[in-house]
Amino acid sequence: NAGVTQTPKFRVLKTGQSMTLLCAQDMNHEYMYWYRQDPGMGLRLIHYSVGEGTTAKGEVPDGYNVSRLKKQNFLLGLESAAPSQTSVYFCASSYSKGLAGGRKNTDTQYFGPGTRLTVL
């Protein structure tokens, strides 16, 4: 199993350009998440999805859109990139809340390796 993979690993954009970050997981997880990590800010949730065809806003959703057309994929879009979106982006996935086996099974999120995005 590859776990959680992210494409691309690095990207440099100019202000106003658009791009899509792809996250894929092969663990049959229901839930998927997009975070950004900035110095001194920890991991902040951008958007998340609790199942195919569903999405919800996280803590810092402005300037981003997401889609979950297939259970295994979660896409993060930047329609008009801004320098403030320079960050490292992490995708994560987890089992659904209905899974037996306790909170360790349902609450643990598994992360991808990250995408480093620079907006000039």
Next chain:
Amino acid sequence: DQQVKQNSPSLSVQEGRISILNCDYTNSMFDYFLWYKKYPAEGPTFLISISSIKDKNEDGRFTVFLNKSAKHLSLHIVPSQPGDSAVYFCAASAWVNFGNEKLTFGTGTRLTIIP
């Protein structure tokens, strides 16, 4: 409003000694806590967790302690090894409404183990 706080951005510990990483939280609805470890250029990986019904959980060299009345948890690493050098994130979740699908992360503590 930072609901999960790690007040020490960095910590240096001699190899073989104990490393203690601290985390405080403000939301009394949090009932499950996790520690993640992150190496440079990699994603965070799950390390150890604890439910609010316990006050201690051990896994090899790693022990997490939870003090609910103080809203404080700590991660102990004994003995510390050079491979433990990483950024450690504390995270919390709450079984509210219909689920527990979100984690709230702290800002992280960079641990450096000195050989």
